[in-house]
Structures are given as C-alpha cells and as structure tokens.
Amino acid sequence: MPRGQQSIGESAIDVEQLWRTYRTTTGTLRRHRLEIEAVRGISLQVEPGELFGLLGPNGAGKTTTIRVLCTLLLPTSGKVRVRGIDVVDHPGEVRRQIGYVFGGDRGLYDRLSAVDNLRYFADLYGLDPRQQRRRIEAVLELVGLKGRGRERVEGFSRGMRQRLHLARGLLHDPPVLFFDEPTIGVDPVGAREVRQVISDLAKSGKTILLTTHYMFEADSLCDRIAVIAKGKIVAEGTPQELKAGVRVGAVVEIEAYGVPELTVQRIRDLPEVDSVSTEVREQAQLLTVQAQEGSQLTGRLLQLLEGVRVERIAAREPTLEDAYVALVTGE
Amino acid sequence: MSVAAVRREGGAGNFWRVFFVGGLISYRALFYWISPWQYIPTLLAAPLFQILFFVYLGRSVGVGSTNFFVVGNSIQVCSMSGIYGMTMAISNERFFQTLSPILATPANRIALFLGRGLPVVVTGLQTTVFGFLVSALLLDFRPAPRDLPALALTVVITAGSCTGFGMALGSIGLRARDVWLTANIAYFAMLLLCGVEVPLRQLPGALQVLADFLPLTHGIAAARLLASGHNVAAAWPDIGGELVVGVAWASAGFLLFRYFERQGRRSGAFDRL
Amino acid sequence: MVLSGWWYQLKMQAQSGFTVLVALIQPLIFASIAMADQQAGNRTLPLLYYALGAGIMGIWSTVVFGCGGALNWQRHQGMLEPLVIVPAPLVLVLLGITLGTATVGLYAMGATLLWGWLVFGAHLHFANLPAFVIAVIATVVALGLLGLVLGSSFVLYRNSNALSNALEYPVWLVCGLLVPLSLLPGWTHPLAYVLAPTWGVEALRAAAIGGNPWLPLLWCGVSSIAYLGLGVVLVRNVERLSRIHATLTFQ
Numbered sequence: 001m002p003r004g005q006q007s008i009g010e011s012a013i014d015v016e017q018l019w020r021t022y023r024t025t026t027g028t029l030r031r032h033r034l035e036i037e038a039v040r041g042i043s044l045q046v047e048p049g050e051l052f053g054l055l056g057p058n059g060a061g062k063t064t065t066i067r068v069l070c071t072l073l074l075p076t077s078g079k080v081r082v083r084g085i086d087v088v089d090h091p092g093e094v095r096r097q098i099g100y101v102f103g104g105d106r107g108l109y110d111r112l113s114a115v116d117n118l119r120y121f122a123d124l125y126g127l128d129p130r131q132q133r134r135r136i137e138a139v140l141e142l143v144g145l146k147g148r149g150r151e152r153v154e155g156f157s158r159g160m161r162q163r164l165h166l167a168r169g170l171l172h173d174p175p176v177l178f179f180d181e182p183t184i185g186v187d188p189v190g191a192r193e194v195r196q197v198i199s200d201l202a203k204s205g206k207t208i209l210l211t212t213h214y215m216f217e218a219d220s221l222c223d224r225i226a227v228i229a230k231g232k233i234v235a236e237g238t239p240q241e242l243k244a245g246v247r248v249g250a251v252v253e254i255e256a257y258g259v260p261e262l263t264v265q266r267i268r269d270l271p272e273v274d275s276v277s278t279e280v281r282e283q284a285q286l287l288t289v290q291a292q293e294g295s296q297l298t299g300r301l302l303q304l305l306e307g308v309r310v311e312r313i314a315a316r317e318p319t320l321e322d323a324y325v326a327l328v329t330g331e
Numbered sequence: 332m333s334v335a336a337v338r339r340e341g342g343a344g345n346f347w348r349v350f351f352v353g354g355l356i357s358y359r360a361l362f363y364w365i366s367p368w369q370y371i372p373t374l375l376a377a378p379l380f381q382i383l384f385f386v387y388l389g390r391s392v393g394v395g396s397t398n399f400f401v402v403g404n405s406i407q408v409c410s411m412s413g414i415y416g417m418t419m420a421i422s423n424e425r426f427f428q429t430l431s432p433i434l435a436t437p438a439n440r441i442a443l444f445l446g447r448g449l450p451v452v453v454t455g456l457q458t459t460v461f462g463f464l465v466s467a468l469l470l471d472f473r474p475a476p477r478d479l480p481a482l483a484l485t486v487v488i489t490a491g492s493c494t495g496f497g498m499a500l501g502s503i504g505l506r507a508r509d510v511w512l513t514a515n516i517a518y519f520a521m522l523l524l525c526g527v528e529v530p531l532r533q534l535p536g537a538l539q540v541l542a543d544f545l546p547l548t549h550g551i552a553a554a555r556l557l558a559s560g561h562n563v564a565a566a567w568p569d570i571g572g573e574l575v576v577g578v579a580w581a582s583a584g585f586l587l588f589r590y591f592e593r594q595g596r597r598s599g600a601f602d603r604l
Numbered sequence: 605m606v607l608s609g610w611w612y613q614l615k616m617q618a619q620s621g622f623t624v625l626v627a628l629i630q631p632l633i634f635a636s637i638a639m640a641d642q643q644a645g646n647r648t649l650p651l652l653y654y655a656l657g658a659g660i661m662g663i664w665s666t667v668v669f670g671c672g673g674a675l676n677w678q679r680h681q682g683m684l685e686p687l688v689i690v691p692a693p694l695v696l697v698l699l700g701i702t703l704g705t706a707t708v709g710l711y712a713m714g715a716t717l718l719w720g721w722l723v724f725g726a727h728l729h730f731a732n733l734p735a736f737v738i739a740v741i742a743t744v745v746a747l748g749l750l751g752l753v754l755g756s757s758f759v760l761y762r763n764s765n766a767l768s769n770a771l772e773y774p775v776w777l778v779c780g781l782l783v784p785l786s787l788l789p790g791w792t793h794p795l796a797y798v799l800a801p802t803w804g805v806e807a808l809r810a811a812a813i814g815g816n817p818w819l820p821l822l823w824c825g826v827s828s829i830a831y832l833g834l835g836v837v838l839v840r841n842v843e844r845l846s847r848i849h850a851t852l853t854f855q
Contacts, residue, residue, distance in 0.1 A: 067599070070435050074596045095437040105426035109360035120356040124438035126345045168432065207455055364766070389640060392645035493660040515625050519633040529640045584682030600641030 002112065011086050012176055012207035013046035013069065020064050040231035041078075044225075046209055047174075051202035053222035055113065056209040057328050063102075066180050069098045083175055092198040096126075099169035103162060110154035114145060114164050117153060118171060119237040125172035139167040144193055159190035161291035166197065179210035183217065195221055199245040208209035210324045229328040242323060249293025251322055252301060254286050254313040259305070266304050272297060277325060284311060288321060345522045346442045349524025352437075361423040362416050362451065363459030374458050378408035379465050385528050386470055395530065401472045402555050403527040405462030406486060407547060410493040411520065416454060417497025418514050420447045421588075422504025430505070434592060444585050448494045455490040474558035482557045485570050489550030492577025506589050526551055546557030546580065549573035626669050631662030631712040632719050638782055639724045649784070652727060655720030656812060657782035660805055662712020663744060665776050667751035668768045670705025671698075682751060698839060700750055706748035713740070735818070736811035742824045743804030749831040750775070750801055756838040781805055800827040 021037040039061040046052040054062050067073040067078055067173045071091035080087045083093045109315050110118050116134055121133045143163040149157075153164065162182065169177060179198065183191035199221055200210050212218055218225045219239045227235040227242070235242055259278075272291045279286040291297050298315060307331065364370050382404040389400045414417045421444075466472035476482045500517065504510030522528060524538055525547040531539055542548045544570070553569035636656035639651050720726035730736045754771060776782060778795055779802040785793060796802045803824035810817040 064599070067431075072435055072596060073599050092437045095435060097436075100432065100435045102431070104428070107432055109357075109427055109429060112356070112360045116356060116359070120360070121354075121355055121432070121436065123345070123349050123353045124433065124436040124443070126437065129348060201432055369766045372766040380770075380777060384773050384777045384783070387777065387787055390787055391649065391783045392638070392641040393648070394641045394645040424694045431671045512625060514621065516629060521631055523633050523637050523640075530644055533644045538684060570637040 009276070011045040011081075012048040012050070012083055013052070013209055014079075014081040014084075015042055015065070015069070015253065016079040018042045018065065018080055019067060019076045019110065020061075020073065021076045026250050035166060038230055039068075042228070044226055044233065044236070046207060049202070049205050051154065051198070051208045051210070051223045054191075054209065054228055055215065055218040055223040055225050055324065056211075056228035057213055060228045062213075062228055062254060063180055065228070066100075066178050066209065066211055067101070068099060070178055072100075073096055080136070083207045088143055094102065096172075097174050097176055099172070099174040099177045100170035100177065100180075101165050101182060103165070103182060103184040103186075104287070105158060105161060105185075108156075108161060108164060111152060112139065113150050113152050115149040115166075117164065118149075122171055124284045129174055135171065139170050140172065143167045143197060159186045162186050162190070162194065163224050166194065170201075174206075174257050176207045177209075179208065179215035180271060181211055181213070182260065183214065184214070220301070227324060227327050234327045235323075243319075250291045250297070250315060251317070252297055252313065252315045253287040254287040254301065254305070254310060255281070256287065257284050257309040258303060259285050259287065259308050263304055264310065267301065270300065275326060277329070281300070288325075290326060332479050346439050349438050349442040351448035351449070353443065354449050357447050358420055358450035360427075361447075363419050363423075364412075364416065364454075364456070372441055373380070374408075374411060374454070375461055377464050378411065378458055381408065382462055382466055384471070386466075388528070397429075397470055397472065398474065398558060399555065400472060401463070401466040401529070402474070402558050403551050404555055405466060406489055406551050407522065407527045408462050409486075409490040410454040410496075410521065410547065412451055412458060413490060413493025414497045414500065414518050415495050417448060417451045418500040418504055418510060420451055421498065421501025421584075422510055426504060430595075432462045434542070435593075440589060440592070441585065444498070444588050445581065448491075448498060450492045451497065452487075452490045455493060456487065459486055459490065465522035472590070475560045476557050477560050478557060478563045481563045481566065481570075482554060485550055485553045485557060485566065485573070488573050488577065489547060489554070489568060492546035492550065492573050492580065495577040495579075495581030497585065499580050499587065500584075502584045502591065505588070511554045521545055521547055524548075543572070544576065546573065546576055549576065607691065623666065623670070624666045627662055627708055627711045628664060628715050631658050634658045634661055634782075635716040635719055636723070639720060639726070643724070646689050649721055650727065650813065651724055653719075653801045653809065654782065655716045655724075655726050656713075656808060657805075658744060659713030659716040660747075660781050660801070660808070661772075662716065663706055663709030663747050664751075664781070664801070665704045666709035666712065667702055667747050667771055668775075669765075669767075670708065670752070670757040671751050672700050673780060679764050687812050698755055699748075700834075702748040702751040702755055703745070706744045708750065709747070710740075710744065714773070714824055730812050732817060734810045735821075736808065739811045739817055739821060739824075741805060742821055742828070743801060743808055746800035746804040746824050746828045746831070749828050749835060750799065753838060756842045758827035773798070775801070778802075779805060796816040797823075800824055800831055803827060 018039055019041055021036055022036045024034050024036065025189060038192075040064060042061070054065060056062050064073065068075050069082060069087065071094050073085050075086060082295075083097050085093045085097070087094050109120070118136045119138070122136065123129075127135060136149070139148075140146055143166045145160065145163050145167065150158070153161065156164065162185070166182070169179075181228070182198065183194050186194060198208060198210065202221075202223075210221070224240065225236070226233045226239050235245070236243065245327060258327065264276055264278060267273060267287070267289060269290075274290045274292065276290070277288045279288070289297065289301065298313060302310070302313065359365060364373050382401060383388060385404050386397055386400045389395050389397070424433070463472070474482075496517070497514075500510055500514050505511065507513070524534065524542045525545055526542065527547065531548070531552075536541070549569040549572035553566040553573065554564045556569070557563070607811060619627070635655055638654035640687065642649065642651055642654055649689035717726075717728060721728050757767070759767055777788070779791055779799050785802070787794055790794075801824075803820040807817040807824060809815070810820060
C-alpha cells in the first residue's frame with residue numbers, strides 16, 4: 001500500500017522499547033565520558049485522532065522522546081514508527097507527515113517578518129506556491145496573529161513567538177502533530193488560547209502528542225496521558241483512570257512558618273504517612289502530607305508541630321496533582 | 332478550521348524553489364550586511380580604500396603596476412561577502428536555533444544548502460564591480476581586455492569559489508566554538524598568499540603550493556592576463572583551476588553539513604551553543 | 605578614573621581572541637605583504653620602514669576595533685546607559701577605553717618589528733632610541749585621541765563593527781602610515797597634517813631611520829591636545845543625541 005496511508009487499526013504513533021543514551025564528556029582537565037540514559041525503554045501507542053499527553057518533570061525524557069519521533073534524534077535502540085513509517089529508515093517520509101512545535105524564544109528568524117518566516121518553511125515543506133499566501137493567512141488567523149504578519153519577529157513577545165511556532169507547525173496541514181511544552185513561558189491568557197487551538201485541532205481529527213509538565217494542562221486537554229519520570233513511563237491511562245488509580249488516600253495541607261527539618265522528618269516517619277513534600281510560598285512553608293486512606297492525622301500533626309507557628313491546616317481530597325507528584329518522585 | 336487539502340509541489344519544482352526563493356529568504360535572515368548602514372561601510376567604503384591603499388603601496392615599493400593591484404584587490408574584495416557573508420549565512424542558524432525546525436522538514440538538503448550561496452555570490456560581484464568602477468574613476472584604471480565576456484566569467488567563477496570556501500567555513504561554524512577566528516585568519520592569509528598583493532614568485536615554494544588550493548589565486552591570475560589584453564587561451568588553465576577549487580570547497584562544505592546533520596541525530600548535539 | 609578604565613580595558617582585551625587577531629595576525633600579514641613587496645621592488649625604503657608602519661597600522665586597528673567593540677560589548681551587556689548617567693564625564697570613560705586599546709596595540713608594534721627581523725632580515729637599529737621611545741608613546745596617545753574623536757560616533761551607531769571596518773584603511777592611507785605622504789595626491793596633505801598620528805609617525809620614523817624627530821613630536825603634542833578638546837565637545841554632544849535617538853540599548 002502507498003506509504004503514508006494509514007492502514008485501519010494501525011497506530012498513528014508506535015513506540016516500542018525506546019532507549020536513548022547520551023554520551024558526553026565532563027571536566028576540562030581529566031575528561032571522562034559519561035553516559036546519560038535519557039529514555040529507558042519507553043513504549044506507547046497513540047491512535048489516529050487521539051490527543052496524547054506525555055507528562056513529566058524537567059529532565060524526565062519528554063523532549064528526547066519527542067525529538068526521536070520528529071526524526072531529529074536517532075534511538076539508541078527500539079522501534080519507532082509514525083503512521084507505520086519507521087523514523088530511522090525513512091525519515092524523509094515521516095517529515096512530510098508531521099509538524100513539530102517547540103517552545104522557547106529561539107527557533108525563528110528575528111530579522112524576518114512572521115510571513116517571511118512562514119514562507120520559508122512553506123517552501124521547505126513543499127507547499128504549492130500558488131496556495132502559500134492563502135494558507136499563510138489562514139494559519140496566522142488561526143493562531144491569533146492576523147494582521148501582524150508583516151512585523152519582524154524580533155519585536156514579538158514570547159507569547160506571539162509561541163503562536164508563530166504553532167502556525168509554522170500547521171502550515172502543511174500534517175496529520176500528526178508534536179508539541180513540546182507548547183505553553184511554557186506564555187502568559188495565562190495566551191496559554192489558554194493555545195490550548196484551545198490544540199483542542200480544536202484534535203477535534204478535527206489530527207493525531208497529537210504533546211509534552212508538558214503542567215498537570216492541569218494534561219488533565220484538561222488529553223484523551224490519554226503517560227506519566228514519565230527519569231526516562232520511564234510510570235503510569236498510563238485516561239485522566240479518569242489515573243485519578244482512580246491514585247494510591248493517595250488523604251492529603252493534609254499545612255501552611256506554617258519556620259518548620260525545622262527534624263519535624264518534617266518526624267512527620268515522614270509516621271506510619272500512615274506516604275510522603276511529605278515542602279514548598280516555600282513567600283515567607284511561609286507549605287507542607288503537603290500524603291497519607292493512607294482513612295488516617296486521622298491532624299491531631300498528631302499538630303502535636304509534632306508544637307512551637308511552630310501554624311497558619312493553616314486542612315485535610316482535602318487527593319487530586320491528580322498529588323498522584324502525579326507521588327509518581328514522579330517515585331514514592 | 333476547514334481547509335482544502337494542501338497540495339504539495341512536485342519534486343523538481345520544489346527543489347528549484349527552495350534553491351532560489353528559499354536561498355534568498357535565508358540570505359535575508361542571516362546575512363548581516365544588508366542594511367545600508369552595514370553595507371556601505373563594509374562592502375563599499377572599506378574595499379574602496381583598500382584598493383587605494385595597496386595601489387599606493389605598490390607605487391611606494393615599485394612593484395607591479397596600478398593594474399596589478401587594481402585587478403587583484405577588486406577581485407579579492409568579493410571574498411568579504413564570499414567568506415564572511417557565506418559563513419554567516421550558514422552558521423548563524425546556530426544563533427537563532429533554527430537548525431532543528433529546518434532539519435525536521437523534508438526539504439532537499441542540496442537545494443537548502445547551496446541555494447544560500449547564490450545571493451552571496453551576487454553580493455560579492457557587486458563589490459567587485461564597484462571596485463573596478465571606482466578604480467576607473469580615481470586611478471585611471473583602463474584595462475584593455477580582448478575578451479570581456481571571458482573576464483566577466485572569470486570574475487563570476489572567482490566570486491563563486493570564494494563563496495564555496497565560505498560554505499566550508501560555514502559548515503564548520505555549525506559545530507566549532509568560534510569559526511570567526513578561522514574565517515578572519517583565512518581572509519587575511521589569502522591577502523598575502525593568493526597573489527593579491529604580492530607576486531606569487533616572491534613566496535616560498537611551499538606557500539605557492541598552498542595558494543594553488545585556495546580560491547582567488549587562479550582567478551586573479553587569469554583576470555590579470557585577460558585585463559592586460561592576453562588571449563583567452565592563455566587564461567583558460569587558470570579559469571579552469573579556479574572553477575575546480577571552488578567546486579571542491581563547496582562540496583566539502585556540503586558534505587560536512589550532511590555529516591554534522593547525521594552526527595547531530597546520533598549525538599543530539601543540535602543547537603547546543 | 606581614566607587610569608582604571610585604561611587598565612580594565614587592557615585586561616579585557618588581552619583575553620579576547622579577536623584582539624589576538626587584530627593586534628597580532630593582521631599586522632603581521634600586512635607587514636609581510638609590505639616587506640615581501642619591498643624585496644620584490646626597488647628597495648628605496650628600508651624594511652624597517654615597513655615593519656614600523658605595519659606596527660602602527662596595528663595600533664590603529666586595535667583602537668578602532670577595540671573602541672567600537674568595547675562600546676558594542678558594553679551596549680550588549682546593557683552597560684552603556686549606566687555609563688552615560690554616571691556622574692563622571694563620559695569623556696573620561698571613553699578616554700580610558702581608547703588609551704587601553706592603543707596600549708594593546710603596542711603588541712602589534714613589537715610583533716612586526718620582531719617578525720621583520722626574524723623572517724625578512726630587517727635591520728633593527730634605531731638612530732635615536734630615546735626619541736624613538738618618546739615618539740612611540742606620543743603616537744599611541746595620538747592614535748588613542750583620534751579614536752576618542754571618532755569613537756564618540758560609535759556611541760550613536762548601533763553596530764560599530766561596520767564603521768570600524770571602514771575606518772581602518774582610510775586612516776592608514778591618509779596618515780601615511782605605510783606609504784610616504786609624498787606619494788599621495790597633494791590635496792590629501794592638509795588633511796594628513798591635521799591628523800595627530802601623521803606627526804607621531806613622522807617622529808617615529810625620524811627617530812628610527814634618521815631625521816629630526818623633535819619638530820614632528822611638537823606638532824603631534826599640539827594636535828593631540830586639540831583632539832582632546834574636540835573629543836570632549838563631541839562626546840558631550842553625542843551623549844545628548846544618543847539619549848534622543850535611544851541608541852544606548854539594542855531595542
């Protein structure tokens with residue numbers, strides 16, 4: 001069958017036991033080689049038309065995975081196919097079918113206008129020259145940059161650059177789209193718009209794989225999520241499934257001032273407590289204590305915190321965020 | 332958004348489009364001296380004074396003739412664009428981190444790489460023509476070529492071979508920490524070695540051999556022959572030599588580019604400044 | 605204030621690869637070109653003449669690129685605005701920079717003389733060594749001050765490299781650094797006489813090869829003082845203009 005045509009029942013994205021190791025040298029005087037295993041045996045399948053999220057903290061291996069899928073990186077081992085085409089053997093074919101959108105300030109030609117940036121890539125993607133102008137206008141409008149096409153990119157804000165990245169990925173109307181942290185560094189309003197665009201694209205039948213470290217983003221956008229930490233997938237499923245699978249029974253949030261480390265350790269040592277994470281919020285500390293189902297901890301916690309100024313202590317239902325934290329910290 | 336199916340262009344048509352149109356767009360994006368504030372001082376004023384400087388130097392030492400230095404320097408100044416400009420037009424991708432998105436496209440790599448050379452060659456030619464013009468105006472430069480088309484061809488080929496050399500430097504600049512030092516050294520070394528200011532026979536033998544492999548040497552020699560009224564037949568070997576040198580350097584640049592692309596996929600070293 | 609600026613600039617430049625290029629490699633190449641041509645020609649002027657000339661060309665290059673580059677670098681670091689609003693006059697800051705770069709240029713002089721002696725067999729005997737040393741200092745100062753006058757325009761110009769490029773050859777040519785003034789068209793002579801470096805170079809050559817160095821030195825001193833005055837006026841104006849045209853940052 002002609003390449004590029006998806007056969008029924010075949011996944012749009014198929015990753016089988018992907019391993020990716022980086023070799024770097026460290027030190028200036030005595031250089032020795034380091035092997036960093038960025039991705040350690042990841043397998044996943046994304047069905048056509050699905051919006052799949054790869055969720056994980058920085059350094060988890062998300063960007064590495066997506067770059068392998070975009071043919072920019074070779075796997076150390078494993079089989080990776082997009083629309084049935086192997087990314088290693090036929091990268092050119094894969095490139096025709098995918099769009100790659102990554103975040104950040106760079107990646108665009110500052111000295112050119114938005115339209116010129118798009119024109120260049122329209123040529124690189126082999127778009128029919130007669131269609132280019134209309135197509136460029138259409139994508140600019142879609143991402144909310146209508147009328148700003150003639151401006152030079154060097155004057156663009158971070159959010160506008162992100163939208164231009166988005167426009168570029170959509171130019172050739174690929175059936176599969178990869179978004180690498182699409183809303184990072186974008187203001188909340190702009191981020192919401194970007195998410196809306198992504199959601200609409202998925203509804204129109206595109207297969208989308210996006211990486212993010214924003215829990216709520218994955219929760220609200222994705223059909224399915226894979227949680228990735230330290231190069232491995234630690235959980236996979238729909239957002240509902242993940243929430244249901246949350247092992248965390250109860251969560252107690254404590255806002256206090258100057259909690260000594262010894263006290264935190266004592267809380268951790270309590271038998272019902274699964275984990276304690278601390279966060280500094282301005283001058284106070286926020287302790288999030290995750291404990292087993294049904295444990296009545298509040299009293300004992302207050303006892304341990306005697307002498308410490310406690311602002312607030314409250315028990316609440318676990319959220320996906322808690323599950324996520326538990327998963328990625330490996331507890 | 333409802334969109335009619337986006338049509339793709341056929342292979343050959345797209346190749347030439349990426350080559351010409353794409354080449355021009357990336358030139359505008361990466362070649363630094365386009366604005367008049369840059370262009371005039373760097374590609375017009377500096378070459379003008381350079382020509383004057385060396386013509387007078389020649390008169391001071393009593394070497395060669397006005398024509399010797401005019402032809403040599405007017406052609407040499409095309410390497411401002413060819414060497415520095417071409418290096419910019421490739422290695423500045425690193426600064427903008429645009430190499431990844433470009434390599435994620437299915438575009439033909441030859442068209443992508445070589446197409447950028449064309450506007451650079453044209454810029455180089457502009458500089459050379461300007462050099463000849465001001466020499467005619469200020470220094471009474473009156474060449475008497477029997478074959479003007481051949482002289483023009485020589486100049487074009489030389490501009491091309493300098494650009495080819497620049498392509499090799501540009502590719503190196505995609506990975507090396509500082510390609511500019513190398514580019515600068517090469518540029519100035521060529522002033523000394525390629526017969527621009529110093530007659531080749533003055534140089535030690537080893538350097539003369541080196542000069543054979545550099546752009547400018549053959550092209551300038553041919554141009555001097557032609558400008559002083561010699562037959563095309565006398566100049567052909569040098570014209571051919573310059574062409575070979577240029578093609579060799581451009582190929583080296585392209586192959587290096589491909590090598591870095593493959594290596595980048597293996598090691599993940601893209602866009603790491 | 606000036607001294608600290610001078611010292612700081614010296615330190616910075618000594619660490620830059622670009623400086624090595626401009627202060628060392630470029631002058632050596634030009635020295636080689638000139639001396640190779642001298643050997644191929646009628647040898648009316650000694651090799652020392654050209655070695656010296658190339659060295660001084662190198663000093664000017666370091667001044668022009670160092671000044672432009674330093675200002676550009678400062679601009680990049682966002683330092684220009686703070687420098688302008690500092691109570692000390694901008695003049696002193698610029699003076700420190702230009703003198704620092706000129707001193708770095710001394711490397712060029714040393715290198716070309718050494719190179720000339722080693723590779724081309726130039727005879728390094730100086731007719732009047734004390735006068736030579738004084739002349740060197742005078743020329744360095746003169747070039748630095750010329751750099752101050754021209755460099756004030758760098759503050760206005762958003763990217764100084766292009767301007768630096770364009771200012772090398774003209775000064776080399778008009779001041780007769782490598783080519784005797786007598787060879788240049790008559791109408792350039794008045795311009796040359798107004799430029800301080802011309803006299804410094806005259807003095808240098810007289811001290812090295814033979815002739816009276818003291819009169820040129822005097823003129824060099826006089827014109828240098830004039831340049832200082834001109835520089836102060838220009839920099840004040842430029843300060844004003846740069847605030848109007850907002851060229852102190854890259855935005």
